[in-house]
Amino acid sequence: MGGVGDRPPASEPPRGPGGAPQAGWLTTKLDPLLAWSRRWSVFQYPYVTACCAMEFMSTMCSHFDMSRFGAEIPRWSPRQSDVLWVVGTIVHKQAPALKRVYEQMCEPKWVVAFGTCASVGGFYDNYSVLQGIDKIIPCDVYIPGCPPRPEAVLEGLMLLQEKIGRGELSRWQQEHPAAARRAG
């Protein structure tokens, strides 16, 4: 990552060896750096509503140790978190709260549907249960299982990290391209 520290003064545009402007070179290298750092510091907001919470706690605790992935710290404010973990059944009565939590998160933001209920509603095919959180918020990773094993949760986390590390747009960014450009 040469060139960040010894950037010339702002009055003089940065030049490469052939006299070409260097700004393009700098930004293309900055994006992977950003993606790498985001990948290994995914602060999470656990939105935990149901029995899947047991497996989530198990994954968080020392036996499976989610902190190995830089994803240890739960932030209890949506404004400080990167990933929204929707863990468990979401009912229609609760859907406005989930949507508000999601909207309060700062960009870029990702969403993981933890378990079958959060993904598609599970076996609660009835009057009260939202049939998958992607009906109201864009969702990046779906972890199947009722509940998923901790190994499956870690697999989902690693898939999300790879998605972040590739610099790929989150579902939110895909659906809001203008806002995503502002957020960088």
Place this chain on the structure above:
Amino acid sequence: MSQRIVDLVRARFPQAVLETHAFRGDDTIVVRREDYLEVVRFLKDSPGTAMDFFVDLTCVDWPERKPRFDVVLHLKAWRSSERLRVKVGIPEDDCSCPTLSGLWPAANWFEREAFDMYGVKFVGHPDLRRILLYDEFQGYPLRKDYPKDRRQPLVPMCDDAPPQPPPFPERPH
């Protein structure tokens, strides 16, 4: 098991008891709606019965039957450990029932739940609102004629989901 109590109720309210039956020691009495409150008050307060513990109150929908609904009350006597089930039929066109919240404060929320799910109006209830569902909900979802696939979302659904991103590439292990 509780035949003694059934007999006491029969002797005290001969006109009110429509039917009694027992299944494996669990006694049930079916009472007229207009005598329901007095029968329950007698069960609770009479020293001979002393069914002082309100266990459960719920409702059953029999769509083909008249009267259509049953309000089902489960009582227990702390001292003698006797149990009794009281049923009262509720017709669909006058879907109301006396409240027990004056006898047991705990009946308040049970009756709100029965109202929420079946639409039975408990006459005299101090605060008959929905307890589990949201106020915007239309209809009573545990009635047998509520369509099983009817949803009443509070936030707009995006049923036309955006195109799926390409699947994740295989990860080298």
